[in-house]
Amino acid sequence: MDEYEFQKLTSLKPYVIGLGIREMSTVFGIVDALGNIKCMDKVKTRDYADPTALVFDICDRLQPLVEQCGGWGNIKAMGISAASGNNITHRIENAANLPWKGKIAMASMFQGRLGISVALVNDCTAAAMGEMIYGAARGLKDYICIWIDGGLGAGLVLNGLTFMGNKGRVGEIGHVTLDPNGRHCTCGKVGCLESYVSRRGIRQTLCEIMEEKPDVPTRFRDVKPDDITVEAVAEAAEAGDALALETLAVTGNIFGHAMTAWASLVSPEAFVLTGGVANLCGKYMLPSILEGLNENMFAPMRWTTKVYVSNLHGDKACILYGSAVAWQTHEYDMVL
Numbered sequence: 001m002d003e004y005e006f007q008k009l010t011s012l013k014p015y016v017i018g019l020g021i022r023e024m025s026t027v028f029g030i031v032d033a034l035g036n037i038k039c040m041d042k043v044k045t046r047d048y049a050d051p052t053a054l055v056f057d058i059c060d061r062l063q064p065l066v067e068q069c070g071g072w073g074n075i076k077a078m079g080i081s082a083a084s085g086n087n088i089t090h091r092i093e094n095a096a097n098l099p100w101k102g103k104i105a106m107a108s109m110f111q112g113r114l115g116i117s118v119a120l121v122n123d124c125t126a127a128a129m130g131e132m133i134y135g136a137a138r139g140l141k142d143y144i145c146i147w148i149d150g151g152l153g154a155g156l157v158l159n160g161l162t163f164m165g166n167k168g169r170v171g172e173i174g175h176v177t178l179d180p181n182g183r184h185c186t187c188g189k190v191g192c193l194e195s196y197v198s199r200r201g202i203r204q205t206l207c208e209i210m211e212e213k214p215d216v217p218t219r220f221r222d223v224k225p226d227d228i229t230v231e232a233v234a235e236a237a238e239a240g241d242a243l244a245l246e247t248l249a250v251t252g253n254i255f256g257h258a259m260t261a262w263a264s265l266v267s268p269e270a271f272v273l274t275g276g277v278a279n280l281c282g283k284y285m286l287p288s289i290l291e292g293l294n295e296n297m298f299a300p301m302r303w304t305t306k307v308y309v310s311n312l313h314g315d316k317a318c319i320l321y322g323s324a325v326a327w328q329t330h331e332y333d334m335v336l
């Protein structure tokens with residue numbers, strides 16, 4: 001008997017549903033205790049002007065997936081990783097990048113429809129929980145998980161427990177001012193960390209470096225700024241493009257300096273970096289992140305905190321992060 005069959009026989013409910021709600025797409029799947037995604041599906045978040053329509057459609061799409069896994073009797077709970085999720089109210093609240101305004105009781109809506117326990121947390125908190133079960137944080141008790149993509153946010157695990165934050169919001173590090181005379185941020189402030197360490201931050205840094213160094217060859221010289229993607233920057237770095245490598249080194253150094261404050265406050269064993277930018281560019285940024293973090297650190301604390309880049313990527317990572325929330329939800333808890 002293999003491990004899967006063993007668990008199926010010995011556990012009353014061997015699966016959970018993991019759901020990830022993001023700006024562009026919403027992904028969901030059925031996951032077993034070993035982190036195997038048995039089946040999955042995906043919809044475009046912006047196709048649903050009304051969140052109720054999204055809930056109804058996902059419930060319909062879940063039905064055949066659940067049947068493939070032996071029916072609802074095999075499903076323990078559902079966990080949702082959501083942009084602008086509140087860890088305590090289990091609502092999506094005032095999301096800047098989702099199509100719905102105000103407070104959306106998403107977990108409660110799914111729970112009412114499906115009749116199983118449903119918990120929703122912020123995507124960065126879910127990532128911290130997922131990395132603990134399936135990823136780079138296995139075995140760690142104190143760490144900070146940072147999601148870097150279009151924006152920047154953090155989830156915290158302290159003394160082995162996920163830190164939910166007062167009022168359910170935690171890890172909003174993207175719009176902390178880094179440079180009061182710096183770049184204009186999309187939030188209306190100036191010099192936010194997110195305007196340097198994010199997809200748009202990397203693009204802007206590359207454009208500035210190209211302007212400063214007009215004689216250095218780079219494949220981006222004739223590309224319109226808006227057409228520069230982080231995917232292309234990572235590819236160019238892999239191919240040895242000097243300015244792509246410099247852009248990522250500069251970004252990593254800025255990020256490392258910012259991380260010093262958080263490391264000094266919490267003294268974590270590690271930072272775990274995840275999200276699209278970390279997946280694509282993490283390995284090129286890592287040396288300068290470590291340099292920035294440690295050169296800026298109070299001497300006795302230098303080199304006491306590790307930095308890992310997650311090996312969970314894309315849609316699968318989002319589903320696993322949602323499933324981690326579900327595994328921590330008791331099947332008889334109706335959370336709302």
Ligand SMILES: [Zn+2]
Nearest residue numbers: 175185187192
């Ligand atoms: Zn900002």
